[in-house]
Amino acid sequence: MSSSQPQMPQAAPSWEAAPGAGSTYPGYTSPIPVVRTHLGHAIASEWTKIRSVRSTMWTLGVFVLLVVGIGTLTGVVVANSDPTLEGESPLGLGFFGVLLGSMCIITLGVLTTASEYGTGMVRTTMVACPSRGRVLAAKAVVFFLVAFVMTLVSVSLVAFMHMAMLEGDGVKSPSGGEWLKGTVGVALYVALLGLLSLAMGSVIRHSAGAITLMVGAVLAPLVIALFMFSESLRAVRDALFEYSIPSQLSVFYAASLSESGPSGWDPLWIMLGVTAVAYAAAFALLEKRDV
Template identity: 50%
Template structure:
């Protein structure tokens, strides 16, 4: 039509980069991010340095210098789980998700951006804190008594494991759309497998289940990654693979429900 209206405002086609920028703005501007990541750093670095101060070079003859970070990660992982849930569920709780989906009708793009931004943030913070504890511990306990155990793998695997737990929590939060319910579900997923084997070992028929649950719960998985129980030489790789598979399946469920539900 000759008289068709043309907007004076240039219209650009949106893409994943726009969604990533939006999610980065959200995650860095809310208080929950600063609080949860701040507490995570305080736990991992603070407890790690306190533990390192109580050790000597001979304690690292056959374990990596990042061992002190493990004790902080046992508690710190709860912070990343909480933040992962809040990244999605908080928008549903406030109703802001309607605005988000109006601005970006491609829902899969929004969830993808949330996953990418959260994972990168969680991995940088977790791997960085483990690295800092490892460097501090090595400087405090260097000597001929200390071994030469490689610990770069614990930085990468440890950061990856707790970050994936956070991504799993993000997927659960997206599916349940309720902060308290999703956090409770994730805490149960982390804590119950660490407690239940003690009861299952009572019966002969459930001993094998108890052993598997004990090997693959979050706390023992981290222990294997840090070499506390790495007698088989796997250094937590099977546990990490299982978590990757579970996280991918949970994300698949989150994406599927995202397209089927109303906001």
């Protein structure tokens, strides 16, 4: 008999009955401010990521060790050898350390993107920031600044150290243009090489595969050119030798490995163009493929 009695309506909770607008529940206002997201938020997020993972500290630490350590060793050997660099600029002595250290920048660039696909963290990233292009742009900005600053500080330290070590050996004092190319130019080139690696990590989505591809791109053309003995392959050999990354990097030290090919700031524009093409492909694939 009691089941046939009509049910009396329940009173609404006080927070729902309160006056208000602009929310899912009438009268409720979230204490968390709602703001329109922008690239700065994505950059802050990527900066938190890159500085909080151990791979960043390890790779950058090894990079500094290689650049400064090999640079110091090269300076000591040259300072105690005969003949010395009399009449020549000592900036070129930093080439060997930078070439080996660039492998660390390549590795870090690939890991910045590809490691998230390996761990599945990329899904969380894309949920937090649905604009995929913004995520990739933020990664590029943060990584470029980190790679540029670390390279600039390292190569500048090595350059000043070589000048101090070889000052009494009659070495030529570098001009302002040589200083600019041997420090800022080298830092820009290495940072762009790292950006190219970052883009390839986004395209391939596999850390080991992308690192192998980039290391091959750095070393393979030069190695292949060294074994092209046939005269019929001379044009191909010269092109591989002149446009290999080690040869282009040596241009910034005014000690090009080839007699022709890129000169001045040409290697920087070449690397900028290649990196731009890689990023265009990375952006296009990022929008089309599932995460």
